[in-house]
Amino acid sequence: AQSVAQPEDQVNVAEGNPLTVKCTYSVSGNPYLFWYVQYPNRGLQFLLKYITGDNLVKGSYGFEAEFNKSQTSFHLKKPSALVSDSALYFCALEGTNAGKSTFGDGTTLTVKP
Amino acid sequence: EAGVAQSPRYKIIEKRQSVAFWCNPISGHATLYWYQQILGQGPKLLIQFQNNGVVDDSQLPKDRFSAERLKGVDSTLKIQPAKLEDSAVYLCASSLLFSDRVNSPLHFGNGTRLTVT
Numbered sequence: 001a002q003s004v005a006q007p008e009d010q011v012n013v014a015e016g017n018p019l020t021v022k023c024t025y026s027v028s029g030n031p032y033l034f035w036y037v038q039y040p041n042r043g044l045q046f047l048l049k050y051i052t053g054d055n056l057v058k059g060s061y062g063f064e065a066e067f068n069k070s071q072t073s074f075h076l077k078k079p080s081a082l083v084s085d086s087a088l089y090f091c092a093l094e095g096t097n098a099g100k101s102t103f104g105d106g107t108t109l110t111v112k113p
Numbered sequence: 114e115a116g117v118a119q120s121p122r123y124k125i126i127e128k129r130q131s132v133a134f135w136c137n138p139i140s141g142h143a144t145l146y147w148y149q150q151i152l153g154q155g156p157k158l159l160i161q162f163q164n165n166g167v168v169d170d171s172q173l174p175k176d177r178f179s180a181e182r183l184k185g186v187d188s189t190l191k192i193q194p195a196k197l198e199d200s201a202v203y204l205c206a207s208s209l210l211f212s213d214r215v216n217s218p219l220h221f222g223n224g225t226r227l228t229v230t
Binding site for chain 1: 204
């Protein structure tokens with residue numbers, strides 16, 4: 001069975017500081033990993049994905065994520081946080097053998113001015 | 114492009130009543146998904162369609178939930194009878210091709226918030 005863990009329910013950072021939202025996964029075979037963002041009363045929006053290749057992937061709104069196979073992690077990062085980045089972030093996994101997405105329980109990011 | 118449309122946005126019903134949700138995916142998207150998102154949890158896949166055929170419904174509570182995608186476009190998800198634990202946001206998503214799933218990220222609608230009292 002595949003699983004995704006987001007160990008932090010809440011992350012608080014000051015505007016202008018770097019941010020990291022953590023994600024770890026468990027799957028048989030190679031993973032396909034995604035980050036989505038959800039604003040209040042809205043559906044999820046795709047941010048970025050890792051399929052293969054470079055371990056550092058860049059996505060929308062200045063976000064990037066680093067894939068680490070040995071640590072089975074896919075942490076979301078941004079060098080300088082904005083207040084508008086405040087939202088709920090979901091990490092998702094699709095195993096190559098499973099064919100369906102498994103989501104973490106989400107991390108609420110709050111960026112304070 | 115127009116996004117995934119869902120209706121209604123909110124629905125309040127009493128337990129044992131029935132309810133239906135509607136989804137219109139992005140034009141040309143062959144794959145359609147229904148997810149259940151309970152407060153404080155990530156979305157859980159209920160059912161996945163490829164065109165008008167079911168690809169995966171392993172997590173759909175078939176004794177009370179049903180879904181169809183006639184003509185491979187719009188989809189409806191029905192709950193009959195509803196239970197208190199069905200209170201959640203029901204998200205519809207679509208993607209271009211299941212066969213190219215990893216290059217076709219999910220596009221989500223805004224969801225329907227269901228409250229069962």
